[in-house]
Amino acid sequence: MLLKSLSVSKTDFELGTGWSIKPEGACKGDICIPLPESSIDADSGMLNVNEVASAMNLPLAHEPQAKLWAMGPDSIGGRALSSAKAPELQLPDIDGNEFKLSSLKGKKVLVYAWAPY
């Protein structure tokens, strides 16, 4: 996920990474990773990105000239997928209408990646 600062709201973090912030830590599926108390600001609820990334072993790439960071995906289990549960995929169509893959529950779905190059 892209970041303009190293402080992020829980909601943005959850939308950007697919991990939920719970009392026991950052959770996805059956996995929960404990977070240090200092990584969440008690008053604002904002997350300290450096501490969270370090606790969860999430990579951070930085471009100082643009004041921009990107936090990469987890590498738990050493594979792109850590379970068979399809992650939520939310993307726009060419008119900007957002679509959620989860809206197709109940159908067999083939997701086809292509490119115009």
Add this chain to the structure above:
Amino acid sequence: MPVWQALRQELHTQGFELVTVGLDTLGADGCRNFIEAAQPQHPSLIDQHHVMADLFGVVNIPSSIWIDEQGNIVRPAEAAPAPPKDASEDSGPNIDLPAVMPPRLVEMMGEAVKIPNSSVDYHAALRDWVAQGSESEYAMDEAKVVQRSRPRNEDTALGHAHFELATQLEMDGNHVLAIKHFRLAHELVPDSWTFRRQAWSLEKLGDGPISRFWQGPNPENPEDWPYEGDWLADIKREGAENYNEGFKG
């Protein structure tokens, strides 16, 4: 894409849906011509940051992921050839080729035909799964789905982060900084053809229909090419037979 639409129309009554995702940092502008020409009835989405790579481990195009009615992946990302009779469309969208083909394009097409094509096996398996669901031998259990998904370690995960930075910098008009992070992504995720093809496609050769398919140095000033490899050099080095893994049951 038209051949996939025909397949979708045929299988739609059996509870099947197709979702196409165009991986392009240029977004709707990059994909619009192809999508408007196809007039899809199915969801047709745009992925500027290649979240398909982060979420599913997509490393080349075209590729597919199969997901069952419960939202479980039954086949992770793998090469998705066009249906057999239209296998010529396999390597990507059709483009208007120039009347006189530049030598590089002739050479590229010569390599492209050597890429493994498992169209017959893949499409037989797809029909079997649509008909039989979890009873199909081609629907994998969870352990196999995870094990067959792409390897990922701390380096490759960091490469994904650099790729996302690069795409955002490109979208912000900061092409020089984008190149810096595309290069880091290529170094850290050497098995991703999409990360390379995306970056190469942004170094357009002219404005014609082949501008984004050239994927390599301009013959007039090759020293300006900002990347280590290019499509032709890389496929020769890696071997066209290794460009994708083909269909493994």
